[in-house]
Amino acid sequence: MSEKGRVLPVRKDGAFCYSIVLEQSFEELAEQVCALQVEGRKICIVTDSQVGPLYADQVKKELEKVCRRVTVYTIPAGEAHKTLDTVRGVYEHLILEHFDRKDLLAALGGGVVGDLTGFTAATYLRGIGFIQIPTTLLSQVDSSIGGKTGVDFDSYKNMVGAFHMPRLVYMNLSVLKTLPERQFASGMAEILKHGLIKNEGYFQWLLDEKKAVCGLDMDALLTMIEESCKVKRAVVEEDPTEQGDRALLNFGHTIGHAVEKLKNFEFLHGECVAIGSAAAAYLSMRRGMITKEELERICEGLRIYGLPTGTTGLDAQAVLKTTKSDKKMDAGSIKFILLRRTGDAYVDRTVTDEELLDAIQWILGEKE
Numbered sequence: 001m002s003e004k005g006r007v008l009p010v011r012k013d014g015a016f017c018y019s020i021v022l023e024q025s026f027e028e029l030a031e032q033v034c035a036l037q038v039e040g041r042k043i044c045i046v047t048d049s050q051v052g053p054l055y056a057d058q059v060k061k062e063l064e065k066v067c068r069r070v071t072v073y074t075i076p077a078g079e080a081h082k083t084l085d086t087v088r089g090v091y092e093h094l095i096l097e098h099f100d101r102k103d104l105l106a107a108l109g110g111g112v113v114g115d116l117t118g119f120t121a122a123t124y125l126r127g128i129g130f131i132q133i134p135t136t137l138l139s140q141v142d143s144s145i146g147g148k149t150g151v152d153f154d155s156y157k158n159m160v161g162a163f164h165m166p167r168l169v170y171m172n173l174s175v176l177k178t179l180p181e182r183q184f185a186s187g188m189a190e191i192l193k194h195g196l197i198k199n200e201g202y203f204q205w206l207l208d209e210k211k212a213v214c215g216l217d218m219d220a221l222l223t224m225i226e227e228s229c230k231v232k233r234a235v236v237e238e239d240p241t242e243q244g245d246r247a248l249l250n251f252g253h254t255i256g257h258a259v260e261k262l263k264n265f266e267f268l269h270g271e272c273v274a275i276g277s278a279a280a281a282y283l284s285m286r287r288g289m290i291t292k293e294e295l296e297r298i299c300e301g302l303r304i305y306g307l308p309t310g311t312t313g314l315d316a317q318a319v320l321k322t323t324k325s326d327k328k329m330d331a332g333s334i335k336f337i338l339l340r341r342t343g344d345a346y347v348d349r350t351v352t353d354e355e356l357l358d359a360i361q362w363i364l365g366e367k368e
């Protein structure tokens with residue numbers, strides 16, 4: 001491990017499952033992969049059309065130090081390609097290259113590549129191993145950890161998927177230097193979510209350190225990414241397959257996923273999570289759990305990081321209908337994540353259609 005790196009072990013059912021490695025280059029990747037005992041195995045790097053040209057060669061060179069053969073399969077970038085059709089292309093490549101059960105996949109990219117590659121690994125030959133090499137802020141703090149894999153189906157978010165744990169999560173923080181600003185902000189939505197659901201002090205730190213974070217100060221980034229990985233790790237260790245409190249990570253997502261679908265993926269995932277977070281905070285205020293001032297502080301926190309807290313051009317009834325078609329229905333009632341207070345979220349099953357509509361109209365600017 002290099003001087004500046006960090007390793008966070010993740011446990012499942014009490015036993016070591018995989019490591020989350022935070023580094024500032026790809027130089028330690030070969031050593032980390034070697035520890036997985038993959039000598040003699042093939043590995044396919046799945047990447048996208050924007051990340052591949054930037055980082056696939058470096059990663060391939062590292063993996064060639066430890067694997068028998070390294071192939072690269074490139075998918076088109078963007079949420080619109082997180083589909084079964086794209087998975088089919090990866091299967092075809094693996095069959096052509098004679099990948100067997102002990103060979104591996106490596107997801108090099110953001111959450112789209114990570115979710116899709118993880119799902120391919122979960123289903124090819126009934127399941128092979130995969131590693132996550134996340135390159136967006138969002139994928140480093142959220143999607144690469146916890147084994148939720150899947151694809152969208154008819155624009156319904158993550159409708160087809162599986163829980164399949166990675167064997168390693170290796171992130172090189174310096175790749176954030178090439179990440180477009182809007183994508184960086186999208187990742188901040190999930191990071192702010194971590195503060196809102198679990199740690200008020202962390203949320204305040206994010207408000208205070210905005211300049212250092214957005215200036216890509218490496219110490220600030222390392223502190224923030226490590227803290228967020230720890231929040232996510234704690235939740236997924238406790239409840240790996242979302243039988244209970246893992247649903248807290250869905251704060252902002254219930255309405256957020258509906259906006260994402262209805263806007264035809266024109267908005268980024270984090271932008272929709274920000275809008276959904278504002279709606280969930282508004283509902284928490286409406287129920288008297290947080291004050292109006294606290295609601296404003298939360299929305300301001302989202303806005304200073306360049307995130308939206310509302311939108312226009314959608315029909316409130318359509319948002320309500322789509323919200324109820326996300327995966328969060330449970331025996332006819334909706335699982336909705338509310339704030340008891342900032343830094344303390346809970347799963348509520350009593351939110352009514354009237355309350356949902358009220359919050360939706362609020363984010364659509366149809367009421368004060």
Ligand SMILES: NC(=O)c1ccc[n+]([C@@H]2O[C@H](COP(=O)([O-])OP(=O)(O)OC[C@H]3O[C@@H](n4cnc5c(N)ncnc54)[C@H](O)[C@@H]3O)[C@@H](O)[C@H]2O)c1
Pocket residue numbers: 048049050051054077078079082109110111112113115135136137138139142143144145146147148149157158175176177178179180183186187190269270
């Ligand atoms: N599995 C989970 O637990 C989980 C958690 C959160 C989000 N998600 C999913 O993740 C997806 C969103 O992921 P995302 O925000 O990473 O989007 P993304 O994967 O679409 O990546 C965003 C864009 O940035 C580009 N990019 C990536 N890294 C780059 C870099 N270092 N430099 C320059 N360009 C780079 C990509 O090519 C892409 O165009 C959504 O599908 C969401 O549903 C999953």
Ligand SMILES: O=C(O)C(=O)C[C@@H](O)[C@H](O)[C@H](O)COP(=O)(O)O
Pocket residue numbers: 142146148157158190242246247249250253327
């Ligand atoms: O890891 C989780 O659990 C999450 O909910 C993290 C979310 O940020 C992520 O967007 C996840 O993919 C949403 O899950 P879904 O089951 O609602 O599709």
Ligand SMILES: [Zn+2]
Pocket residue numbers: 142190253269273
């Ligand atoms: Zn998310």
